[in-house]
Amino acid sequence: MTQELIKDIAVTSPDKIVMLVLDGLGGLPDLNTGKTELETARIPNFDALAVQSICGLSDPIAPGITPGSGPGHLALFGYDPVKYEIGRGALEAVGIDIELRAGDVAARGNFCTVDDKGIITDRRAGRITTEKSNELCKLLDGMKIGGVDIKVYPVREHRFVVVFRGEKLDAGLTESDPSRTGVAPLDILITNPEAVKMAKIANVFVATAKDILEKHHPANMILLRGFAKRPHIPSMPEIYKLNPLAIAVYPMYRGLARLVGMTVAQTGTTLADEFKTLKDNYDNYDFFFLHVKWTDTAGEDGDFARKVKVLEDVDAALPQLTALKPEVLVITGDHSTPAAYGGHSWHPVPVMICSQFCRKDAVTKFSEQAFLAGGLGKISATQIMPLALANARKLTKFGA
């Protein structure tokens, strides 16, 4: 709702906003020390920033709800993550950096094994190697069926993405994956009358793939699911009048940024590369989404010490960012990934906003506990973007 308001009151301003997203930032106390990752790490630069900032905690979706990366980031960018749900196929495509066009239909595919009666014996084809999968994808790639171009992109192991590009394609289809072995793959049926053409093409594609793969046991068949189009998401330039740049090492986050209309920067594979890319592009954009993935991967691996180390590494690099003196610096995460939990979690995420006008609070430490007393209190993640814009003087008054 706020986003609809903002569309009417957003203006351009020279102020720059940097949003540094530490993926999976929030944590839980280590059972031995009673301290979270943030409380354990030596992070003097973050702490100094907390002194200058307004701090708080944010719920990515709602209390108790654990977000995936898609909804977590949409919320940070100010979009209602329930309203703008991204279908599985579209997210998979986004996740390997494929640019989906407006009419494209994407689906997630698995290579699988069927016996001589066509019954599925392994839904993952023995988890064939990525190399093998690459070869097989080449065999399936480039078909044209009923005027529709079909591209097949390998993901990892048995997984791939199919993109159907043509006129009047609708994604209202059921899956061919029965989600169990001992039965044949299902025919793909329509859930929307407008999807008749797409269903025919998808079924012909599956039948053709079966013929092509016949001699490639264990990967002698495919399963498709999650047919989806690129969601209709109004772009950040359109809503916020921003010229935003995304800097992210991993394709999933570049894809999500592209979905909301950001320009995606070429960058390298390290934190240093990302900070350099920020510096190099600093004059040409007014909003920067800078994504740091490694906090999340350490949390997912349950590796408390490594998550602490990543926080310390980012802290050490932080002066390069603050040297640019962005008028508004937002530091937060898309969700918590506590090492003690070993996965994404529902816990509120620390957020701090530093600007000349932030109305700083009395918080002096960058941590979950310290931020409880912060001036932001507990907010919804979708409220971060309006606050960032306001602090950058990019929102005029609502009403006279």
Added chain:
Amino acid sequence: MTQELIKDIAVTSPDKIVMLVLDGLGGLPDLNTGKTELETARIPNFDALAVQSICGLSDPIAPGITPGSGPGHLALFGYDPVKYEIGRGALEAVGIDIELRAGDVAARGNFCTVDDKGIITDRRAGRITTEKSNELCKLLDGMKIGGVDIKVYPVREHRFVVVFRGEKLDAGLTESDPSRTGVAPLDILITNPEAVKMAKIANVFVATAKDILEKHHPANMILLRGFAKRPHIPSMPEIYKLNPLAIAVYPMYRGLARLVGMTVAQTGTTLADEFKTLKDNYDNYDFFFLHVKWTDTAGEDGDFARKVKVLEDVDAALPQLTALKPEVLVITGDHSTPAAYGGHSWHPVPVMICSQFCRKDAVTKFSEQAFLAGGLGKISATQIMPLALANARKLTKFGA
């Protein structure tokens, strides 16, 4: 909205949730001491739990809104209490432990006094005794009109409940109670075209009752209001994939639990009985609603000292509950009933959630004031259930 999300992401897990509801928990400071009931009570076990928990305050409905028992509990069970309003007749039926079936229509009834011209002179028939009311209800009970079975259940003094059971009954009716004396009872009219049959039957029932009661002055007539069906509430097993048990001494709370699909335990009349029932049934369910009524009755009576005593009694019994080591323990109330206010109130209610993953805060006392600094902050009561489920690992990710 969150509840709709949850339906898609709820899964079963071995973890058990105990929700201990101290009815009317929240209080106000005593004018002499400046301390609330919780701050006055010696409750070392509650305080020790607060140390291990994440704490906060919840608004049952919205700031400033005082809930009745129905909405207060629906919110605790995760239901939007405004969306799922329970009609007066249905709540009265629930309140005396009558199991309403899906097609039944229930109404609240009063015995009243009319003069020889049929004009109401006393809407409560001089508040006849419950014994007398029991006798009169027997006279009216068991009629069959137009194929509809009519049951009449005494409540207390002049109050009773009528339940109409038959085919195609609709509750879209006006009341016969004009809410004042000096006029005749009103004809019952339809507010919904489908209620024509029900209106006829209700009016015949009232006319028949008048004949039967003619010689029973002052209770020589009846007034009906609040025609309502059992509300369509999706059940907790359906939404949350839980197998929930309710333990409550008072019928209103057993009825409310039944409305949301809980199994209702046989229990006794004391706190000790309730805790024993919990222990006896602990292996067979994964969610337990344990309702303690006496905090509320003491508050309603304006008896500060008695409310303090009840809190101390529950505190003393608490080790029996914690000995069961539930993975998630929620302690809260359905609303505040401050003794200094002498009734239900709108004040936020203390809530604490204890689990391995709760992200405990720095709170060390179980009180309204101490919980202001808690990690939950201020939440809506409907958010307690999602948090309990998340802590019990009963919710998967939203979005990929």
